[in-house]
Amino acid sequence: MTDKRITEEDVVAELRDGMTIGIGGWGSRRKPMSLVRAIARSGLRDLTVVSYGGPDVGLLCATGKVKKVVYAFCSLDSIALEPHFRKAREAGAVSTLELDEGMFLLGLQAAAWRVPFLPTRVGLGSDVVERQPEIRTVVSPYDDGEELVAAPALGLDVALVHMHRGDARGNGQYLNVDPYFDDLFCMAAPRAFMSVERVVPTEELASNGPIQTLRINRLMTHGVVEAPGGAHFTECVPDYERDEAFQREYALTARDPDAWAVWKDKYLDCGDHDAYRTAVGL
Amino acid sequence: MSTPDRADVCVVAIADTFRGDGEIMANPIGNIPMIGGRVARVVFEPDLVMTDGFAVLVANAMPVGVDDTQKVIEAWNPYRTMFDVVWSGRRHVVMGASQIDPYGNQNFAFIGDWDHPKSQLLGMRGAPGNTVNHVTSYWIPNHSPRVFVEQVDVVSGVGYDRAARLGDFVRAHHEIRRVVTNLAVLDFATPGHRMRLASVHPGVTVDDVVAATGFELVIDGDVAESRMPTDEELVAIEQVDPNGVRHQELGS
Secondary structure, eight states: OOOOBOOHHHHHHTOOTTOEEEEOSBTTBSOOHHHHHHHHHSSOOSEEEEESBSHHHHHHHHTTOEEEEEESOBOOSSSSSOHHHHHHHHTTOSEEEEOOHHHHHHHHHHHHTTOSEEEESTTTTSHHHHTOTTSEEEEOSSTTOOEEEEEEOOOOSEEEEEEEEEOTTSOEEOOSSOOTTHHHHHHTSSEEEEEEEEEOOHHHHTTSSOGGGOOBOTTSOSEEEEOTTTTTTSBBTTTBOOOHHHHHHHHHGGGOHHHHHHHHHHHTTTOSHHHHHHHHTO | OOOOOHHHHHHHHHHHHTTTOOSSEEEEOSHHHHHHHHHHHHHTOTTOBOBOSSSEEEOSOOOTTOTTOOOOEEEEOOHHHHHHHHHHTOEEEEEOOSEEOTTOOEEOSEEEOSSSEEEEOSOSTTHHHHHHHSEEEEEESSOSTTTBOSSOSSOSBOOHHHHTTSOHHHHHHOEEEEEEESSEEEEOOSTTOOOEEEEEOTTOOHHHHHHTOSSOOBOOSSOEEOOOOOHHHHHHHHHHOTTOHHHHHHOO
């Protein structure tokens, strides 16, 4: 029986410059932040980040890891616009693929199903299609002959997600109200790494909640990182709320290089996730 | 009950956009739109389906801006299900706009150049998919020539001129019902679907609206005045906005 438990540093060791990394969660909710911070501390560069964007995208932009962002929004929820992403974008430091939120879902689904695209009307007439030649259309082969958008598969090299509970074999469980698209991120990548708040015996999973909460199965994952507080400062209810005060402090550093240097020293350069937990007081 | 003011007029103008919608998802985004949508459901569109802003559909008239409010949950609606609703066409969204043009092309993605924007805003969000699948209205709390522009920097929400070049299905389902602002109500009820001034709010003149619009509006004949809330609507407004959040949003 394979025990998939590894550390954040083991995950980073699997990554290479220029890779396309998909990150689960949504906005500032249930983001695998301990994994994101490990990447931010590494020497990796030129990454393409595919995300329903939040501080994962912002932090990787602020630390110069990102070449391209594939996104439909990048928000901290209680702060509408992710300031570090904004700053990188306005400086022309990162390129983007601008997608509709639903087209993004179709792209992950296409990659998960190993087809090159899925047809949709989403994007027709908008600049998602009109000004991005990499997004193309197809004509229905049936009698309707309608022109549709071929939402391109968003193939990933690696997916990173954060779940509430998981076991050592790579099964994962969410306990909040929305699974987001974490299973699709995992299936859209040949390698997927899942951090969890707590690793529990497999026998315990089904008693933690309805079986529908067992959204991630071990076919989807290649490594499990036990990271209590691993989504901090994003929301991870019912285990913990978003740390709004911490998020505000993080957001403010986008305006002030000195404040950023202090923040980075304190919360990134402090070391691994245990050191971070100590620094934050988790 | 206080005397109705501009915010109340905006609330019922939003509510009126949902009139006749029946059993579809009303998805107003922003405080005044949410208040308007909830008032519509309380007063004249009881079958509207509405979310809590997160992952459930809620049957009761939740007050806006009140924490720990009671929710009567009627269904689960995670993001994945939301896209099913969008693509089914059974939805009417009210979105914001940083820029909007004479044919209702909307931008809230970014201002300026694609690769080097002057101001990065929301991104495309769901605007491209919403506008070609179901009814869309817009709420613009700051009617000005910076928002109402001849040409938007990037098209996130699809307007009538672009929709006209698309297939039969999209043309049949694309509808920008109304644009409600702090000054007026606008629509596209013109032969060429160019934006028309439908009504001006009490205390606002047609000239005020023209001066605040960066393109030529269609103005046919005498422009009506936007209606005041009814007594029943004022009661509903107090119910869904007990703390007067609507007054803060307008800032005037």
